[in-house]
Amino acid sequence: MGLLYAPTDATQGDAYRIIFIHVPAAWMSMVLYCAMAMWGAIGMIFNARLAYRISNSIAMTGAMMTFIALWTGALWGKPTWGAWWVWDARLTSELILLFLYVGYLSLYSAIDEPRKAAKAASLVAIIGVVNVPIIYFSVKWWNTLHQGASITLNKTSMDPRMLAAMLIMTFAFWAYAFAIILTRVNYQTLDEDAHSDWVQEELSHLRNKS
Amino acid sequence: MIWNSFAEFVDMHGYWPYVWGSFGVSFFLFLIEINSLRQKRRRLTQSEPS
Numbered sequence: 054m055g056l057l058y059a060p061t062d063a064t065q066g067d068a069y070r071i072i073f074i075h076v077p078a079a080w081m082s083m084v085l086y087c088a089m090a091m092w093g094a095i096g097m098i099f100n101a102r103l104a105y106r107i108s109n110s111i112a113m114t115g116a117m118m119t120f121i122a123l124w125t126g127a128l129w130g131k132p133t134w135g136a137w138w139v140w141d142a143r144l145t146s147e148l149i150l151l152f153l154y155v156g157y158l159s160l161y162s163a164i165d166e167p168r169k170a171a172k173a174a175s176l177v178a179i180i181g182v183v184n185v186p187i188i189y190f191s192v193k194w195w196n197t198l199h200q201g202a203s204i205t206l207n208k209t210s211m212d213p214r215m216l217a218a219m220l221i222m223t224f225a226f227w228a229y230a231f232a233i234i235l236t237r238v239n240y241q242t243l244d245e246d247a248h249s250d251w252v253q254e255e256l257s258h259l260r261n262k263s
Numbered sequence: 264m265i266w267n268s269f270a271e272f273v274d275m276h277g278y279w280p281y282v283w284g285s286f287g288v289s290f291f292l293f294l295i296e297i298n299s300l301r302q303k304r305r306r307l308t309q310s311e312p313s
Binding site for chain 2: 074117120131132233236
């Protein structure tokens with residue numbers, strides 16, 4: 054849709070097509086971060102292993118989405134702004150988000166004792182949540198080079214064909230993230246609880262299937 | 264369809280390095296992630312029950 058059907062933008066030409074990846078990835082990077090911090094918080098409150106596991110499974114995909122948002126942003130910035138990178142509020146806060154993801158993941162793997170690692174990493178995630186509204190509102194609070202939102206609930210300044218393509222891509226990114234994260238939680242559970250009988254039973258089913 | 268020819272589509276009116284660089288790297292990363300989960304599954308199913 055985005056590549057074949059949506060019309061060429063009047064001012065940006067075909068470079069704007071990057072939007073169909075850039076915006077869904079940026080949305081996911083923020084949504085996944087909130088989800089990761091929320092499951093981390095649930096894990097800390099109830100001392101629940103499964104909640105930590107979900108939180109941890111989100112981190113890798115979230116970090117990837119953040120990287121994609123930054124990467125496509127750079128490739129979009131070059132032809133339209135004339136620079137790969139500017140120290141703009143939106144861009145800088147998104148970069149901080151990437152560092153938060155990386156910090157979470159490296160803290161998790163740096164501590165040997167799994168429960169301690171989960172607790173420490175979750176704490177980082179929860180504190181880092183303040184960055185998400187900063188990213189979201191950065192285009193309003195500061196005078197930034199990055200443009201404001203084109204899509205709001207009341208009015209949308211976008212061609213309906215572009216909008217349709219973007220909504221499909223957003224839905225696809227959601228579906229992808231859900232599938233990947235749940236699969237990772239699933240495998241992580243099978244891995245960590247490999248000593249239990251039900252896991253061995255489950256694995257033998259998997260073996261027969263493949 | 265807004266393109267007149269396949270060559271025009273590939274060229275993206277001159278913006279092809281940026282457009283395909285974005286789409287390419289993103290899908291490459293998705294494939295890497297899917298593949299890493301496949302390998303994890305293989306490791307899980309191949310380790311013999313103790």
